[in-house]
Amino acid sequence: MIAAQTVSSDGPDIGRRGFLLGTAATAAGLAIGFRPLAAAANATPAQDPFAAYLTIDEDDTVTVLSSQFDMGQGSYHGLATLVVEELDLDWAQVTVVGASGNPALYGNLMWGGAIQGSGGSTSMATSWNRYRTAAATARRMLTEAAAEAWGVSADSVTIEAGQLRHAASGRTSGLGAFARAAASRPVPADVPLKPATAWTQIGNADLKRYDVVPKTRGEQDFTIDVTLPDMVTATMIHPPKFGATVAAFDATDAKAVSGVVDVVSVPSGIAVVATDMWSAIKARDLVSVTWDESTAESRGSEEILAEYRDLATMPPVASARNDGDTAAALASAATVVESQFEFPYLAHAALEPLNAVVRMNADGTLEIWSGHQLPDVNQNVAAAIAEVEPAKVKLHTLKTGGGFGRRATPSGDIAAEAVHVAKAIGWRHPVRLQWTRENDMRGGYYRPAYVHRMRAGLDAEGNLIAWENHIVGQSIVAGTPFAGLIQDGVDKTSVEGASNIPYAIPNISVGLTTAEVKIPVLWWRSVGHTHTAYTTEVFIDQIAEAAGADPVAFRLKLLANHPRHAGVLRLAAEKAGWGKPLPEGRKFGVAVHESFASYVAQVTEMSMEDGEPKVHRVVAAVDCGIAINPDTIKAQVEGGIAWGLGSILQEELTLTDGEVDQGNYDTYTPLRIDQMPKVEVHIVESTESPTGIGEPGVPPIAPAVANGVAALTGQRVTRLPFAKGLNV
Amino acid sequence: MARFTLNGVQQDLDVDPDMPLLWAIRDHAGLTGTKFGCGLAQCGACTVHWDGLPVRACQTLVSDVEGAEITTIEGVSGDVAETVQKVWAELDVPQCGYCQSGQIMSAAALLAETPKPSDEDIDGAMSGNLCRCGTYQRIRAAIHEAARRLEA
Numbered sequence: 113m114i115a116a117q118t119v120s121s122d123g124p125d126i127g128r129r130g131f132l133l134g135t136a137a138t139a140a141g142l143a144i145g146f147r148p149l150a151a152a153a154n155a156t157p158a159q160d161p162f163a164a165y166l167t168i169d170e171d172d173t174v175t176v177l178s179s180q181f182d183m184g185q186g187s188y189h190g191l192a193t194l195v196v197e198e199l200d201l202d203w204a205q206v207t208v209v210g211a212s213g214n215p216a217l218y219g220n221l222m223w224g225g226a227i228q229g230s231g232g233s234t235s236m237a238t239s240w241n242r243y244r245t246a247a248a249t250a251r252r253m254l255t256e257a258a259a260e261a262w263g264v265s266a267d268s269v270t271i272e273a274g275q276l277r278h279a280a281s282g283r284t285s286g287l288g289a290f291a292r293a294a295a296s297r298p299v300p301a302d303v304p305l306k307p308a309t310a311w312t313q314i315g316n317a318d319l320k321r322y323d324v325v326p327k328t329r330g331e332q333d334f335t336i337d338v339t340l341p342d343m344v345t346a347t348m349i350h351p352p353k354f355g356a357t358v359a360a361f362d363a364t365d366a367k368a369v370s371g372v373v374d375v376v377s378v379p380s381g382i383a384v385v386a387t388d389m390w391s392a393i394k395a396r397d398l399v400s401v402t403w404d405e406s407t408a409e410s411r412g413s414e415e416i417l418a419e420y421r422d423l424a425t426m427p428p429v430a431s432a433r434n435d436g437d438t439a440a441a442l443a444s445a446a447t448v449v450e451s452q453f454e455f456p457y458l459a460h461a462a463l464e465p466l467n468a469v470v471r472m473n474a475d476g477t478l479e480i481w482s483g484h485q486l487p488d489v490n491q492n493v494a495a496a497i498a499e500v501e502p503a504k505v506k507l508h509t510l511k512t513g514g515g516f517g518r519r520a521t522p523s524g525d526i527a528a529e530a531v532h533v534a535k536a537i538g539w540r541h542p543v544r545l546q547w548t549r550e551n552d553m554r555g556g557y558y559r560p561a562y563v564h565r566m567r568a569g570l571d572a573e574g575n576l577i578a579w580e581n582h583i584v585g586q587s588i589v590a591g592t593p594f595a596g597l598i599q600d601g602v603d604k605t606s607v608e609g610a611s612n613i614p615y616a617i618p619n620i621s622v623g624l625t626t627a628e629v630k631i632p633v634l635w636w637r638s639v640g641h642t643h644t645a646y647t648t649e650v651f652i653d654q655i656a657e658a659a660g661a662d663p664v665a666f667r668l669k670l671l672a673n674h675p676r677h678a679g680v681l682r683l684a685a686e687k688a689g690w691g692k693p694l695p696e697g698r699k700f701g702v703a704v705h706e707s708f709a710s711y712v713a714q715v716t717e718m719s720m721e722d723g724e725p726k727v728h729r730v731v732a733a734v735d736c737g738i739a740i741n742p743d744t745i746k747a748q749v750e751g752g753i754a755w756g757l758g759s760i761l762q763e764e765l766t767l768t769d770g771e772v773d774q775g776n777y778d779t780y781t782p783l784r785i786d787q788m789p790k791v792e793v794h795i796v797e798s799t800e801s802p803t804g805i806g807e808p809g810v811p812p813i814a815p816a817v818a819n820g821v822a823a824l825t826g827q828r829v830t831r832l833p834f835a836k837g838l839n840v
Numbered sequence: 841m842a843r844f845t846l847n848g849v850q851q852d853l854d855v856d857p858d859m860p861l862l863w864a865i866r867d868h869a870g871l872t873g874t875k876f877g878c879g880l881a882q883c884g885a886c887t888v889h890w891d892g893l894p895v896r897a898c899q900t901l902v903s904d905v906e907g908a909e910i911t912t913i914e915g916v917s918g919d920v921a922e923t924v925q926k927v928w929a930e931l932d933v934p935q936c937g938y939c940q941s942g943q944i945m946s947a948a949a950l951l952a953e954t955p956k957p958s959d960e961d962i963d964g965a966m967s968g969n970l971c972r973c974g975t976y977q978r979i980r981a982a983i984h985e986a987a988r989r990l991e992a
Binding site for chain 1: 855856858859860863864866867868870871872873874875876877878879880882883885912913914925928929930932933934935936937938939940941944962963964966967969970971972973974975976977978979980
């Protein structure tokens with residue numbers, strides 16, 4: 113979703129500070145830390161250049177320092193798997209913590225390496241060589257240190273289940289006993305990694321996540337659970353319209369509420385600060401605010417979509433792909449198929465409402481506890497507000513109750529707001545800023561609304577000769593430090609999955625018109641693919657129907673040059689029993705889509721019940737390269753299907769006169785358990801490097817369901833969600 | 841003053857009677873396993889047991905539970921709850937884990953009442969608990985598996 117090689121320094125605040133430089137990729141140096149307990153008190157990260165990717169304590173604890181953020185997708189487990197594999201650890205000795213503050217070491221290599229971040233389903237891809245190499249190097253240094261002490265050859269010392277061992281003499285030792293000696297050795301270069309044939313962890317389908325037990329006991333701490341001495345809790349009143357600001361406010365009554373500490377104005381609204389959350393919530397209702405809405409967005413979502421519909425009829429402003437001569441091919445086509453699709457704004461609505469905890473210390477350091485998905489952004493934004501050097505900002509990265517992209521704002525919105533609140537009360541207390549559900553739902557940064565206008569041409573023999581798609585919507589990156597992702601007027605996140613359709617069609621035209629709207633928008637689990645997979649795969653199904661062809665066979669014929677697409681499509685179709693008779697009233701739907709370099713096909717088995725689609729079963733086939741954690745891959749695809757299914761059936765964020773209509777889960781309605789289909793996930797065996805899995809399970813479910821609905825009802829749903837667009 | 845028993849310990853909390861039980865548990869009793877998700881009894885992340893029955897703590901006032909026995913994820917015990925927790929981990933149900941305290945409290949209450957639940961029973965008892973990560977398939981499987989083990 114973000115590519116740092118195209119990150120510019122144009123950003124309003126961050127760029128000026130010069131940290132998001134458009135510099136060449138920095139190859140991350142290898143750094144492994146050994147942390148003898150006796151020295152730990154004196155060691156700071158600055159003094160210990162090795163403490164970057166993993167540390168080994170004298171008590172044998174191995175701590176993996178994760179560059180990748182864990183919002184539930186299992187990246188901590190994934191990185192730990194690589195380290196456990198190469199060091200042959202016992203999982204019981206392993207912990208994982210979030211690390212940040214050094215893009216040279218933690219920069220995301222899939223984005224060019226200049227900025228740390230988790231997104232675009234890149235966590236395993238960026239870590240694959242980095243963390244295996246770190247662990248293999250640590251292994252070599254430990255075995256050499258033990259060999260020297262034992263007076264034996266280095267290659268006769270092994271590590272098994274976290275124990276150093278010399279088989280001939282029967283000597284064994286924990287790793288910690290040699291941590292200090294190993295740390296004093298030169299770091300060897302080019303340590304070979306284990307061959308795939310020796311893997312016991314990577315690809316192990318029986319391996320369970322290391323971090324689930326605390327989550328079954330209420331022992332997993334999230335930002336909402338961070339408690340500091342003398343801490344106060346703040347919650348927010350935000351403007352009802354995006355772009356509005358505080359003109360005046362009266363907090364006299366609110367301040368009279370027991371427990372209220374202060375009511376302060378910050379750039380994003382009014383913060384009610386209290387000793388506990390309930391006092392803050394109660395007092396919030398008593399604050400009266402006058403808003404300046406002179407520069408606010410005052411249009412409703414219907415008006416915005418109406419504008420998009422108009423724009424869609426005009427020629428696109430920018431071209432994202434232009435193969436052959438689409439206009440001529442459409443003019444000569446025997447059959448022209450047309451469709452227009454409309455997508456609403458969507459909210460991430462993660463279960464843990466956004467939050468951050470801020471403490472300014474007496475020594476001038478500023479600590480921030482939060483889900484730091486773009487830690488360098490948060491560090492720099494916070495430093496600017498607090499007027500301290502970025503190096504004085506210490507981030508504590510917590511696991512979060514979901515995320516789905518919402519914590520990766522280029523503005524660092526939640527960290528920034530928390531720092532503003534702490535500053536506004538004069539740094540008197542550590543502050544836990546905790547949004548309510550309504551703050552979160554109405555806090556912006558949505559999946560943008562889009563319109564796609566499409567035409568395709570078939571020749572007299574039923575061959576697909578032309579494909580035209582005009583996409584209209586907001587840019588996610590325009591006006592942010594990530595604006596470098598816009599090239600020749602095309603925001604890649606608006607067209608990904610549409611400009612690179614895999615089907616062999618001689619004439620393809622994909623155009624983009626970017627509209628100016630003041631509603632903040634953001635990456636939302638699978639980003640552009642949320643709409644481009646839908647339009648591509650529903651439209652290709654519609655074209656197959658017009659050609660009188662079987663939907664799977666029609667696609668396969670056009671995928672001859674894309675074996676990985678074809679591979680997952682064949683596998684899903686075969687496992688689902690495509691073409692075999694189904695019980696009365698049931699039909700199949702199918703879709704295949706590549707996103708984040710992973711390939712996923714899904715076949716749905718569906719019926720209509722009381723006018724609504726019922727998905728009984730989903731068979732998914734996944735090719736994400738080497739399957740590091742097969743069970744996590746399955747879990748991510750299961751969850752991705754739930755995510756995508758809820759979004760098309762019933763999720764919709766609307767605005768009336770610029771104000772968001774939904775505030776809570778009673779009106780913004782994610783999937784619930786009674787709507788969850790049975791999901792089977794089949795993983796393609798592969799020797800390719802690992803690619804994404806947090807997002808790629810999402811895009812195919814929506815079109816697969818839509819295509820099933822078309823098979824059942826004859827209706828192609830073109831306006832989402834189905835609750836609005838399906839009329840039977 | 842709010843008086844109730846929390847995980848077997850008598851609480852005398854000097855809080856407003858209109859304070860939701862959720863905030864009394866989290867901010868005043870200091871137990872944070874019970875989560876805030878919506879404040880409107882829509883997501884189930886704050887599910888606790890009130891005399892053994894599942895309730896949403898965000899819509900239960902401390903004045904409602906005067907003298908009651910409240911159990912949270914930290915205090916839940918017995919064969920049913922412990923089996924649910926064990927199976928939950930074995931089947932790798934949690935992803936982010938934020939909703940799982942509530943899921944487990946609802947699942948334990950279901951199995952205490954209905955030892956052999958059907959898929960429909962599970963849907964009925966669990967549809968008040970949102971999981972944005974979409975762990976529903978594993979929740980269903982874990983409840984069935986816990987029921988099997990408890991029967992054995």
